[in-house]
Amino acid sequence: MTQRGRGPGPGAVVKRPTVQDVAREAGVSPSTVSRALHTRGYASPQVRERVQAAADKIGYVLDHNARNLRSRTSTSIGVLISDLRNPFYADLAAGIEEELRAAEYQMVLVNDNGEAAEEMRAAETLLAMRVPGVIVTPVTAACPRILQNNGVHVVCADRELGRSGSDVVLSDNKAGARELTEHLIGLGHTRIGFLIDETKWSTGAGRLAGFRAAHADHELEVDDELIAYTSFDAVAAQQTTRELLDAQEVTAIVAANNVLAQGALAEIKRRRWKIPRRISLAAYDDVPWMSLVEPALTTVDQHTVELGRNCARLLLARIRGELPARRRIVRVVPKLIVRGSTGPPGPPLRGSGRL
CATH class of the missing domain: 3.40.50.2300 (Response regulator)
Known part of the structure; x- marks a missing residue:
């Protein structure tokens, strides 16, 4: 006996909504759906709104992987950081993501725990994803080097290791x-x-x-x-x-x-x-x-969020071919903040005595 009003049972394969499904729901052509959702090509604001509403209604999610395979490009950017628990790296990632999102790129964030082996594994994964660019707080010079040798644009954030040839954004x-x-x-x-x-x-x-x-x-x-x-x-x-x-x-x-x-x-x-x-x-x-x-x-x-934004801006400019070939080093000027923990010296005593 068939029971109505229930979703598919355990193990059932659910068919994902397609561009054609969105087109039928919105009453437009599949090519119009593609232009409206991809934000490239012309579609009026009213059509974009109608198509987005139809996509939301039927649960359609844009398949970035399929889109990348068709265009042979990726809208994902790799970001390798050393320790996401550290507020510095969290703020750095926040600044990067803000700038990438505004440019319609997605951030693939990897926390390598400051370990060289983890960093190299992450680099290999990003290469397999065919990302056009990576922002990294490098643990070793080998990571930016292998990425660049495989045609990936690299920006090193916060630190510089030797003369890898990659662009760098640093606090001064x-x-x-x-x-x-x-x-x-x-x-x-x-x-x-x-x-x-x-x-x-x-x-x-x-x-x-x-x-x-x-x-x-x-x-x-x-x-x-x-x-x-x-x-x-x-x-x-x-x-x-x-x-x-x-x-x-x-x-x-x-x-x-x-x-x-x-x-x-x-x-x-x-x-x-x-x-x-x-x-x-x-x-x-x-x-x-x-x-x-x-x-x-x-x-x-260090203006860490702004440092992250600078990393993303520099990388996107490289990807778009807007910069000459020579290496760029960007230094973000830090600011001294004087608070109550510093004052004139007390007596220069050593040991654990109280004062």
């Missing part, structure tokens, strides 16, 4: 770190700890260079014992901060990124040191939590 790391360090020196600090996780990438190297340059500008010698190397992990950064403060006389700390700042803050709070009376804390890379703690942290804002 040296200038930002220089200004942040000069702010502390201007307050009277001469024993400034610098917490950093890496210098093999242009990001960390630029920030360390800015830290050194600010000291040189003020004819201060950098005590290399105050440069504390750690890993990109808040727990490790807390331990490194503990070792630094136990061993050295420090009146201020600069953390090279938001993750290291989290670890440094945790250690200072564990010691129950008052900020900024006992120690000042500043960080590169402004993220939301830094303005919510008490006192709020002095930081460098």
